[in-house]
Amino acid sequence: MKYAEDYSGWGNEVLYRMCSERPLHDDVDTVVGKLWIIGRAYSASIERKAGGDFNIEDAAQLLIESGIDVLINSLNKIDRVTADNIHEVLKAHKVLTDTFANATGIEKRSLASKYLHFHAPRSVFIYDSIANREIRARLERKRFDIPREFDDAYSAFCYRCLHYRDFEFEPRLGELATPRKLDMELLGYRAL
Numbered sequence: 001m002k003y004a005e006d007y008s009g010w011g012n013e014v015l016y017r018m019c020s021e022r023p024l025h026d027d028v029d030t031v032v033g034k035l036w037i038i039g040r041a042y043s044a045s046i047e048r049k050a051g052g053d054f055n056i057e058d059a060a061q062l063l064i065e066s067g068i069d070v071l072i073n074s075l076n077k078i079d080r081v082t083a084d085n086i087h088e089v090l091k092a093h094k095v096l097t098d099t100f101a102n103a104t105g106i107e108k109r110s111l112a113s114k115y116l117h118f119h120a121p122r123s124v125f126i127y128d129s130i131a132n133r134e135i136r137a138r139l140e141r142k143r144f145d146i147p148r149e150f151d152d153a154y155s156a157f158c159y160r161c162l163h164y165r166d167f168e169f170e171p172r173l174g175e176l177a178t179p180r181k182l183d184m185e186l187l188g189y190r191a192l
Helices: 010-021 028-041 056-065 068-075 086-104 109-119 129-138 152-173 179-186
Strands: none
Touching: 010 028, 010 109, 028 056, 028 109, 056 086, 068 086, 068 109, 086 109, 086 152, 109 152, 129 152, 129 179, 152 179
16 A cells, blocks of 8 residues: 555645754754744744743753654654554653653653654654544543553553554555644544
């Protein structure tokens, strides 16, 4: 099967291009720009509810020091996220949420998923409260054995996404679905 078309507009294409043209975390100005633009575009700004001494440049420096580039590089080797490789996604997400927590006092789960998604679009599911609520409703009786060493809420979300994508959405779609296509489905932007 081939992947379904998942074009989601020029604005998202700009964000994908921004992260593909400057994928590394080795320059504070670049990292600040990516954090600021992705966070603001997706209503998940890093400064929202941050502690009183928060500084976005300090957050960018922590991200540079986190080793996230090695993890993002691993994510970009994944063409299709599965139960066999989801641990790579959960590990990168945990490092990012821990880094954000050190910078802001808050995990920033949604921003972490969105930030990683734009750097590794084939492997990272996009988490926010709306998508999480929707997938929980669609799979309300389904339980999953999730690993406990990562972020529990994001792990549960990802396992639900894998199940829903593989057993409900793709059979109906008749094509493979990227994380972006699944996000569009959960948010009600259906192409079916």
